[in-house]
Amino acid sequence: MATASPQRTDGRPAPTPQPTLGESLRRNGVSRRGFMQFCAATASLMALPPSMAPAIAAALESARRPSVIWLSFQECTGCTESLTRSFSPTVENLILDTISLDYHHTLQAAAGDAAEHAREEAMHANAGEYLVVVDGSLPGPKANPGYSTIAGISNYDMLMETVADAAAVIAVGSCAAFGGLPKADPNPSGAVSVQDLIKDKPVINVSGCPPVPMVITGVLAQYLTFGKLPELDQYNRPLAFFGQSIHDRCYRRPFYDKGLFAETFDDEGAKKGWCLYRLGCKGPMTYNACATMKWNGGVSWPVESGAPCLGCSEPDFWDAGGFYDALSVPPGRSGDMLLAAGAAGVAVGTGAGLLARSKARTAEKQHETVTAEQLEEKL
Amino acid sequence: MAPIGDIPIKIEGEPAPPAEYGNALPVLSQVRHALAQLVQGGEPTQIDLGAMPFGPGDEERLMALLGTGEVTATVDALGLTHIQETAFSGVWIVEYLNTDGQRVALHLEVDHVPQLLRSQPEDLGAALAALNTQLAGAPDAT
Ligand code: SF4
Numbered sequence A: 001m002a003t004a005s006p007q008r009t010d011g012r013p014a015p016t017p018q019p020t021l022g023e024s025l026r027r028n029g030v031s032r033r034g035f036m037q038f039c040a041a042t043a044s045l046m047a048l049p050p051s052m053a054p055a056i057a058a059a060l061e062s063a064r065r066p067s068v069i070w071l072s073f074q075e076c077t078g079c080t081e082s083l084t085r086s087f088s089p090t091v092e093n094l095i096l097d098t099i100s101l102d103y104h105h106t107l108q109a110a111a112g113d114a115a116e117h118a119r120e121e122a123m124h125a126n127a128g129e130y131l132v133v134v135d136g137s138l139p140g141p142k143a144n145p146g147y148s149t150i151a152g153i154s155n156y157d158m159l160m161e162t163v164a165d166a167a168a169v170i171a172v173g174s175c176a177a178f179g180g181l182p183k184a185d186p187n188p189s190g191a192v193s194v195q196d197l198i199k200d201k202p203v204i205n206v207s208g209c210p211p212v213p214m215v216i217t218g219v220l221a222q223y224l225t226f227g228k229l230p231e232l233d234q235y236n237r238p239l240a241f242f243g244q245s246i247h248d249r250c251y252r253r254p255f256y257d258k259g260l261f262a263e264t265f266d267d268e269g270a271k272k273g274w275c276l277y278r279l280g281c282k283g284p285m286t287y288n289a290c291a292t293m294k295w296n297g298g299v300s301w302p303v304e305s306g307a308p309c310l311g312c313s314e315p316d317f318w319d320a321g322g323f324y325d326a327l328s329v330p331p332g333r334s335g336d337m338l339l340a341a342g343a344a345g346v347a348v349g350t351g352a353g354l355l356a357r358s359k360a361r362t363a364e365k366q367h368e369t370v371t372a373e374q375l376e377e378k379l
Numbered sequence B: 001m002a003p004i005g006d007i008p009i010k011i012e013g014e015p016a017p018p019a020e021y022g023n024a025l026p027v028l029s030q031v032r033h034a035l036a037q038l039v040q041g042g043e044p045t046q047i048d049l050g051a052m053p054f055g056p057g058d059e060e061r062l063m064a065l066l067g068t069g070e071v072t073a074t075v076d077a078l079g080l081t082h083i084q085e086t087a088f089s090g091v092w093i094v095e096y097l098n099t100d101g102q103r104v105a106l107h108l109e110v111d112h113v114p115q116l117l118r119s120q121p122e123d124l125g126a127a128l129a130a131l132n133t134q135l136a137g138a139p140d141a142t
C-alpha cells in the first residue's frame, strides 16, 4: 500500500524508500498554492466533494509512489490512448510519474528480454505492494496460448506470474474487465476476463470501451492518495465513478420524463435535443461517468453529440443486440420494448435499468448478427 | 498535443439555438442554501460544477444568472486559476486550468475569501525564515 512501511519476510533487502509526493513536488519547485490547486483538481478527478481537498493534501503529502506494472493483452490500445492522449497533462503527469509506471508494454522504450527484465525487477523490488494494471482480455487456460503471446510468454502465464506478488489488479477497459470484443460470439481465441482468472486478489474493474480517462487516473489517484482500494459495485467497479447510471445523470432526462423522443437522427426532436431512447440509447442500463465527466477534457460526450449511449461499460454489451435498437432488444422485437418503456415514459424510470439488464441477457441468448446494410436501413 | 480547440471544424448551416435544459436553477438554489449557511454559521461551501449533469448552454445560463462582481484574481501556480466574484457577495467562481490552459476543474466557492487566495499557513514560517536570511545577509543589517 502507498503509505505502508516496507516489511520483508523473504530475506531480500528492503527497498530504499521513495520520496513522498510532497517531497518530490517541493523538489520540483511546486508551491503550496500549486499543491492546493492540484488537490482541488484531484478531488474532482476522484469524484469527491471539493471540501475533501485538504484531506487529499494531507494524505498526498506523505504518499509514496507505488510501483505499477501495466500489461497489455488482447486489446486495441484504445485504453492506453484514452489515458495518455487526453485530459490534463499536469494532473496526469504528476500521477503517472508518481505512481512509477515501471513496465508498460506500449509506452516503454525497452523491448524483448530487457523489457521482461524490468518487469521482473519491479516485481522483486516491490513484492506484495505493486499494482498490476491490465488492458485487454486473454486466451483462457484451456485456449490455444498462441493467440496472444509476448516475448514468447503466453498472456495467461504472464498474468499469473505477475499477479502472484501484487497487492491488487486493476482491469482497465471492458476487455480486461469483462472479455470485451475479443470475447464476442463466437469468441475464436477463447478470451476470458481478468476476474475470470484471478480469485485470490482484489480485482478492480474500470470498464468502458475505452474507459473515461479521468476515471482511470482517478482510480489510480485514489489508491495513491489513500493507500486503499475503492468501494466497488456488483461488477467490481468503483462506486465513485460507476455508482449512477448514464440515464440518471443525463441532461436529456427531462425529455425522457416528458415522453419527448427523437425518432431519427435528423428529425425535429433530434435537433431540439430530445431523448435518444428510441434511437437505441442504452443509458438506462449503463453505469459510467460520461454524463458528468464527459470526454475530451470535458468538451462533450456521446449523448451531447447526438449519439445514443452504446452501453460500453456493461458486461456483454458487444453481444447484446443492435446498437440502434431500443434497450438491447434483438432486431425484430423493438416494437414490444418501445411499448413497454418508451410510451410509458415517466413510469419506467429506474425500473428500465433492471428490465434492460434482463432483456440484455435474453438478447444475448437470441443474438442475431446485423449486416452493415441493415444498419444503414435503420439509420 | 494540439489543444482540441485548435482542430479546424467547419460548421455547415446555422448552429442549433442553445436549448434550455433547466439545470442552472437547481444549482442556484444550492448556492442560495450555501450562502445562508455562510451568513448564519460562517460555514463555507464548495460546489463542483464538473459533477453537474449540464447540457449545452446550462453552464452559460448559470454564469449569466450569477453575474459579475467587483473582484477578479489570477493565481499562477501549476497552471493558472481564475477567480471571479459573482454579483452575489461571497459567491466565487473558481476555474482551475492546467499548464496547457485546459480546464481541470470548475468550482463555486461560497466563502468570505476563496481558499486558494489565502496565504498557506506552511508558507508563512518559510517566508519568515527567508526574510530573516535576507536581512542577515544585507550589508546594512543591524
Ligand atoms: S435514454 Fe439516453 S438520451 Fe434519454 S435520458 Fe436516458 S441516457 Fe439520456
Ligand code: SF4
Pocket (backbone or CB within 6 Å): A208, A209, A246, A286, A287, A288, A290, A301, A302, A303, A308, A309, A310, A311, A312, A313
Ligand atoms: S456514453 Fe455510453 S457508450 Fe459512450 S462512452 Fe459513455 S458509457 Fe460508453
